[in-house]
Amino acid sequence: MSEMSKSILDQMLCFEVYSTEHAFSRLYKTLLAPLGLTYPQFLVMILLWENDDQTVNGIGGQLGLESSTLTPLLKRMEKSGFVRRQRDAEDERRVRVSLTETGDALRHEAKGIGTCVADATGMPGAELKALLLELRKLRNGLATHNLAAE
Amino acid sequence: MSEMSKSILDQMLCFEVYSTEHAFSRLYKTLLAPLGLTYPQFLVMILLWENDDQTVNGIGGQLGLESSTLTPLLKRMEKSGFVRRQRDAEDERRVRVSLTETGDALRHEAKGIGTCVADATGMPGAELKALLLELRKLRNGLATHNLAAE
């Protein structure tokens, strides 16, 4: 596959990214179901565990999600009892999202998940790390292009 | 970042895959909108352009999608006039999906898209190819694990 055209390469790459994401999603679904979290909800939790009390846009910026996606998602998380949503007193346009006791405690139950997934990949840490960096490069390239188009 | 734990690595990797997929999806959306296709619909078209007249399960197997996802998607594609859906006379359980004239002709209009995306990545072909192989490895690892869990 050395004389492959760029466009065929792209076709295969977009397919790989597409199906790898689905594979991750499926794996996480089974691991997260006992905790009562979905995969995107888990990503939000990771951000909040790292840095509690963030705005909707703040979270959206890090995950690349619009408020039209996040608002209903956060409402479901609120209903599940993991987060609180309250208007910022300083700036009433903003909604601040923060962990409840339950949400904070969930951190410990989620402890083993990462290692479990890393093992499921069947790839050594060094290789995963290299892949991570390549993906970041790719994403930055695409993001730059998406921005330029506006 | 050399003494990173496997679970942190996993967190970052799943995030990268997640957001890279979204970045691809957004880019394709803008490119495909003029053709009247969505990104998953485009993936189906690629399969049919390569190999016309496939069953729902055949397509689903290649894309990793369930009939519960494909049936409505294919119905929308049929309504758009790109494919035909008809019961297989040999085996009435099967539904065969085939290109219409319009769908086949669309192949030419989609010509430039691959190159366009490959350019948008801002990465040289060799690097993309290497990334492709790494992703395939990762996906196969995850898929194997998902199967083993059943």
Next chain:
DNA sequence: TGCGATTTAATCGCGGGCGATTTAATTTGA
């Protein structure tokens, strides 16, 4: 032969995901 098991799509309900639009709060600047 005929009946239970299997296979194939379709359906349903729910949770994402986004573009376009709306509403409300804040900022800007004439």
Next chain:
DNA sequence: TCAAATTAAATCGCCCGCGATTAAATCGCA
């Protein structure tokens, strides 16, 4: 000062994605 521009979330309609279930056709085997 105060009206226009901007910003933050929310809402709406549509498309995807899956698990669970269903309906129908086929297969397999006693």
